[in-house]
Amino acid sequence: MEKRRLGRTGLEVSALGFGGGPVGFLGTEQDRVAEILNYLLDNGVNFVDTAAGYPGSEEAIGNAVSHRRDEYVLVSKCGQAFDDLDGEAWSATVIEQTVDRALRRLKTDHLDVMLLHSCDQEVLEKGEAVEALVKARDAGKIRHAGYSGDNEAALYAAGLDAIDVIETSVNICDQANIDTLLPEAQRRDIGIIVKRPVANAAWLGVGEQPGFYANYTTTYAERFAAMGLSPGDLGFTGGPIDPWPMIALRFTLSQAGVTTAIVGTTNPNNAARNIEAAAQGPLPGDAIDAIRAAFASAESVSGTQWAGQR
Numbered sequence: 224m225e226k227r228r229l230g231r232t233g234l235e236v237s238a239l240g241f242g243g244g245p246v247g248f249l250g251t252e253q254d255r256v257a258e259i260l261n262y263l264l265d266n267g268v269n270f271v272d273t274a275a276g277y278p279g280s281e282e283a284i285g286n287a288v289s290h291r292r293d294e295y296v297l298v299s300k301c302g303q304a305f306d307d308l309d310g311e312a313w314s315a316t317v318i319e320q321t322v323d324r325a326l327r328r329l330k331t332d333h334l335d336v337m338l339l340h341s342c343d344q345e346v347l348e349k350g351e352a353v354e355a356l357v358k359a360r361d362a363g364k365i366r367h368a369g370y371s372g373d374n375e376a377a378l379y380a381a382g383l384d385a386i387d388v389i390e391t392s393v394n395i396c397d398q399a400n401i402d403t404l405l406p407e408a409q410r411r412d413i414g415i416i417v418k419r420p421v422a423n424a425a426w427l428g429v430g431e432q433p434g435f436y437a438n439y440t441t442t443y444a445e446r447f448a449a450m451g452l453s454p455g456d457l458g459f460t461g462g463p464i465d466p467w468p469m470i471a472l473r474f475t476l477s478q479a480g481v482t483t484a485i486v487g488t489t490n491p492n493n494a495a496r497n498i499e500a501a502a503q504g505p506l507p508g509d510a511i512d513a514i515r516a517a518f519a520s521a522e523s524v525s526g527t528q529w530a531g532q533r
């Protein structure tokens with residue numbers, strides 16, 4: 224598994240990471256989470272992303288692999304208010320408690336990165352939330368502070384000295400951050416974690432998506448249909464396995480400035496396929512150009528700006 228440097232954190236992380244959203248939102252059984260995570264760790268993946276806001280995800284990851292804690296870089300997210308915590312969203316109080324709770328749930332004494340979970344730019348400008356992460360860093364509870372978000376707010380975050388890492392959307396159906404955030408992140412040596420890296424499986428019909436994904440993926444499904452691409456257009460012939468997951472992951476990993484792509488999966492077979500896809504390296508330049516052109520053209524025809532999606 225290819226390793227890449229997570230910007231100025233200096234951490235060496237696998238190009239493919241694990242996204243802990245779906246196992247939380249879909250309530251994946253503990254044994255299955257353990258099977259997926261241990262398989263990924265056994266096969267060179269060393270990057271695990273979760274959030275306080277993914278129900279049960281921090282606990283499931285802690286139960287599954289905390290005994291192997293020195294084998295992975297661990298990221299969680301905070302900032303929202305929770306019924307069992309004091310304080311308002313984005314307050315220092317709630318962030319401090321969320322960090323402490325994450326350490327307990329993930330059964331560890333430190334997080335490698337804690338991200339502010341998609342707050343608006345005004346929250347970043349106010350400073351209290353970022354300061355709370357700096358305080359947690361100074362106390363040794365987290366190693367680095369970061370921001371999860373897109374568009375203007377992510378660009379603003381990239382200019383903050385305290386922010387070493389940004390998690391943002393980059394995929395075949397979400398290309399806005401490629402020309403704006405990624406060059407700035409490279410200039411400032413900020414590590415880039417890509418969320419939604421396979422576009423929430425936008426090639427599936429919305430009706431084929433499980434649970435919360437039906438609503439969650441609608442925008443990408445509409446964009447994907449409007450882009451009108453087939454694997455054949457990109458030089459890939461059909462086979463027993465749908466090539467779209469491989470194409471989508473390799474497109475994301477091909478973008479300059481991307482460090483790691485945290486694919487969310489509840490399926491051990493897909494975890495194995497994603498390792499194989501990542502091993503194939505960048506997509507051919509012609510295929511990348513065709514995906515970029517299809518996005519630009521469909522966005523233009525739509526008459527709206529296709530912004531990065533939370």
Ligand SMILES: NC(=O)c1ccc[n+]([C@@H]2O[C@H](COP(=O)([O-])OP(=O)(O)OC[C@H]3O[C@@H](n4cnc5c(N)ncnc54)[C@H](OP(=O)(O)O)[C@@H]3O)[C@@H](O)[C@H]2O)c1
Nearest residue numbers: 242243244371418419420421422423468486487488489493
């Ligand atoms: N605001 C934020 O901070 C934010 C927002 C969104 C996401 N995230 C983070 O980013 C991670 C990734 O985003 P995501 O999970 O929303 O989207 P994603 O990784 O782009 O897509 C996940 C979907 O793709 C499917 N999939 C994965 N590998 C596949 C394969 N090889 N073949 C077919 N289908 C495959 C999964 O289904 P199966 O379960 O069946 O494999 C799941 O439905 C999240 O888990 C979370 O950690 C953060």
